[in-house]
Amino acid sequence: MRVAVLGTGMVGQAVAGRFDELGHDVHVGTRDPAATMSRTEPDQLGNPPFPAWRERHPGVRLDTYADAAAVAELVVNATPGTVTLEVLEAAGAEHLDGKVLIDISNPLVFTPDGPPTLFVENTDSLGERIQRAYPGARVVKALNTVNAELMAHPATLAGGDHSIFVCGDDATAKAQVTEVLTSFGHTDVIDLGGIISARGVEMYLPVWLRLMAALGTARFNVRVIR
Amino acid sequence: MRVAVLGTGMVGQAVAGRFDELGHDVHVGTRDPAATMSRTEPDQLGNPPFPAWRERHPGVRLDTYADAAAVAELVVNATPGTVTLEVLEAAGAEHLDGKVLIDISNPLVFTPDGPPTLFVENTDSLGERIQRAYPGARVVKALNTVNAELMAHPATLAGGDHSIFVCGDDATAKAQVTEVLTSFGHTDVIDLGGIISARGVEMYLPVWLRLMAALGTARFNVRVIR
Numbered sequence: 001m002r003v004a005v006l007g008t009g010m011v012g013q014a015v016a017g018r019f020d021e022l023g024h025d026v027h028v029g030t031r032d033p034a035a036t037m038s039r040t041e042p043d044q045l046g047n048p049p050f051p052a053w054r055e056r057h058p059g060v061r062l063d064t065y066a067d068a069a070a071v072a073e074l075v076v077n078a079t080p081g082t083v084t085l086e087v088l089e090a091a092g093a094e095h096l097d098g099k100v101l102i103d104i105s106n107p108l109v110f111t112p113d114g115p116p117t118l119f120v121e122n123t124d125s126l127g128e129r130i131q132r133a134y135p136g137a138r139v140v141k142a143l144n145t146v147n148a149e150l151m152a153h154p155a156t157l158a159g160g161d162h163s164i165f166v167c168g169d170d171a172t173a174k175a176q177v178t179e180v181l182t183s184f185g186h187t188d189v190i191d192l193g194g195i196i197s198a199r200g201v202e203m204y205l206p207v208w209l210r211l212m213a214a215l216g217t218a219r220f221n222v223r224v225i226r
Numbered sequence: 227m228r229v230a231v232l233g234t235g236m237v238g239q240a241v242a243g244r245f246d247e248l249g250h251d252v253h254v255g256t257r258d259p260a261a262t263m264s265r266t267e268p269d270q271l272g273n274p275p276f277p278a279w280r281e282r283h284p285g286v287r288l289d290t291y292a293d294a295a296a297v298a299e300l301v302v303n304a305t306p307g308t309v310t311l312e313v314l315e316a317a318g319a320e321h322l323d324g325k326v327l328i329d330i331s332n333p334l335v336f337t338p339d340g341p342p343t344l345f346v347e348n349t350d351s352l353g354e355r356i357q358r359a360y361p362g363a364r365v366v367k368a369l370n371t372v373n374a375e376l377m378a379h380p381a382t383l384a385g386g387d388h389s390i391f392v393c394g395d396d397a398t399a400k401a402q403v404t405e406v407l408t409s410f411g412h413t414d415v416i417d418l419g420g421i422i423s424a425r426g427v428e429m430y431l432p433v434w435l436r437l438m439a440a441l442g443t444a445r446f447n448v449r450v451i452r
Binding site for chain 2: 123157162165196206207213
């Protein structure tokens with residue numbers, strides 16, 4: 001499958017790398033490919049710059065957001081929530097129309113004092129905003145509840161015996177994303193309902209962040225016991 | 227231990243009943259004990275009226291909020307979030323001072339159109355509001371992330387092999403609540419940090435409600451896999 005992954009950070013690298021490993025035709029989208037390829041310093045979180053990652057994935061193409069989205073059958077939004085709508089605008093509505101759009105973003109705002117907050121919550125969500133802004137896209141919120149490593153390689157934790165969620169208004173799109181997640185190694189994909197359920201998985205982030213601090217690691221996930 | 231459980235609904239009954247089973251001296255608090263004991267109809271959710279429950283727990287006393295709190299060493303807030311602050315005011319600051327106060331409430335508002343919302347979230351929480359309103363109380367947020375049955379009898383689901391959280395500023399109070407939860411059958415009590423972490427466990431409610439709808443049952447919980 002031809003996949004566009006928008007975003008070159010930790011999440012973009014993890015997901016693009018996984019699609020590449022699984023034999024898909026991967027196009028990573030960025031604002032300015034030349035600028036991205038000229039990076040030599042680790043990012044703010046200490047992750048290696050994109051070119052270092054790219055060396056291990058020579059088959060992956062790097063394009064502008066628009067060029068990557070244009071050729072893709074499946075588009076993945078792997079950008080921070082604060083820039084997501086801007087990135088999708090750069091990708092172009094005409095390149096999202098009719099396509100499955102996996103939205104991994106979280107509407108987190110990091111502040112120097114106090115824990116991160118959400119810039120949309122309770123009565124709306126970023127997933128819903130994206131769906132409203134791009135009614136032709138088939139938005140499926142997924143993967144935003146685990147760290148980048150576990151998104152792509154869930155089996156590295158307890159053999160993958162933990163849960164992941166999909167939310168979206170298009171049942172066929174959710175079934176397709178469920179197949180993708182299963183191919184990644186996710187063993188318990190729970191359909192939470194329409195894109196309105198993105199409120200739930202986005203508002204889960206504050207407890208996820210608290211758990212990360214309490215456990216001293218981001219390598220954890222929940223299993224829904226029922 | 228002498229325990230006051232404020233609230234006579236499903237949560238109050240479950241928790242008071244569990245303390246009673248375990249041999250504690252339980253005082254349930256209500257606004258008007260005579261009115262509570264005159265109820266003959268099930269509540270809005272179809273639960274039996276308090277007198278029917280009381281017949282199975284003859285050793286439990288029913289008092290006003292203030293009388294129940296006055297004699298207790300440990301106070302449990304088992305009221306809906308919408309009335310919690312009013313109930314604690316009726317209980318009286320002087321009866322909460324220095325005591326461990328387990329806060330189970332959720333700041334949920336049910337609306338006819340759309341999913342329930344939270345009336346405080348993101349930059350504050352009901353747990354923090356309670357702690358600020360009663361600085362002498364040692365507030366521990368706990369149990370609000372599961373249904374009433376699993377609060378009291380966690381072992382009825384997967385032998386209790388799932389997780390529960392405590393949040394609070396007083397380490398001794400959290401240790402005491404952890405002991406209580408363990409006596410109930412909780413096997414994995416995770417300390418999420420200060421009462422500020424109540425934001426996390428309260429904002430978890432939207433995804434809990436979505437899961438309940440998706441799974442068709444409230445008998446579920448998460449296990450934190452790490």
